[in-house]
Amino acid sequence: MGRDQRRRRGRPLKSPFDKEEEKTAAFIVDALGIDIHDDRTIILADWFEIVRKVKMAKIERNVVIRVPVEKVFSYISDPMKLLEWLPSLFDIRNVTGEGVDQQFSWTYKMMGIPFKGAASYTEYKPRERIVIETTGNIHSSWTFTFKPQGDMTLANLEINYTIPMPLLGKLGERLILRQNEREAELAVANIKERLEWRDQFRHRNSEKH
Numbered sequence: 001m002g003r004d005q006r007r008r009r010g011r012p013l014k015s016p017f018d019k020e021e022e023k024t025a026a027f028i029v030d031a032l033g034i035d036i037h038d039d040r041t042i043i044l045a046d047w048f049e050i051v052r053k054v055k056m057a058k059i060e061r062n063v064v065i066r067v068p069v070e071k072v073f074s075y076i077s078d079p080m081k082l083l084e085w086l087p088s089l090f091d092i093r094n095v096t097g098e099g100v101d102q103q104f105s106w107t108y109k110m111m112g113i114p115f116k117g118a119a120s121y122t123e124y125k126p127r128e129r130i131v132i133e134t135t136g137n138i139h140s141s142w143t144f145t146f147k148p149q150g151d152m153t154l155a156n157l158e159i160n161y162t163i164p165m166p167l168l169g170k171l172g173e174r175l176i177l178r179q180n181e182r183e184a185e186l187a188v189a190n191i192k193e194r195l196e197w198r199d200q201f202r203h204r205n206s207e208k209h
Contacts, residue, residue, distance in 0.1 A: 059159040059180060063188040067195045069127050069148040072155055075195055076144055077130055079104045079119075085190035088183055090114065100124040108138065110176060138162055157188060 065072050075081055079095050079102060091107040102121040107114055117136015123129055123143075132142040140161035147154040163176055 057161055057163055057177060057180070059157075059161075059184045061157045061184050061188045063155050063157075063192050064149070065153045065155055065192050065195050066151070067153060067199045068151055069146050069153040071199065072153040072191075072195060073127050073130075073146055076155070076191065077124070082106075084194060085187055086183075087186050087190075097121075106134065106136075110138070111179065155188070155191070157184065159184065 079092055082089055083092055088109045089106065090109050092104055094103075094105040096103050100121050100123065102124075103118065105116070105118050107116050109115070115137035117134050117138060119132050119134045121130065122133050123131035127148070128146055130142075130144040134140045134142075138161060140159060143156075143158045145156045145158075147156075159180075161180075
């Protein structure tokens, strides 16, 4: 069947997905800046092809931090502190709001390529949970959960993100997956090191006085 035959003239294309699948597909193709609801821009076969080419990836890490949960939550929930522990984050700007109303713009380097976008806090439960959603060149969801363990904290980080395959190719995908796994390891290690060092430094200063 030719391209013109697959197009429904004068009518919007019917979604090939159910409602939940349509949300996922819309989320993915939006990362490429394509309007799936405009039949003049994209036809049905192209829609399937784009969804197939944009890969979703997931990373999860746990870390025990020898610092009380309120201090861990306060540190991780501060968008300006992201530059201290997320290695490939290049810039944070336009920070506004507080709590679940926080938003900011970001620049992130992946394989040396700068990607830009915006982020917003969609969940903010003090001492329990933070969810940050990013949009732009890369769509992602960063979920932090916190569980107090006496004077320590068990922190869990789950990252779900898109790999822009049409831009980077298959080789780029494999390299990115490995790089982002290392990035997550470094991120949780940086959080642990910085928080524990600061806490020890404060204790030593308080003992001197």
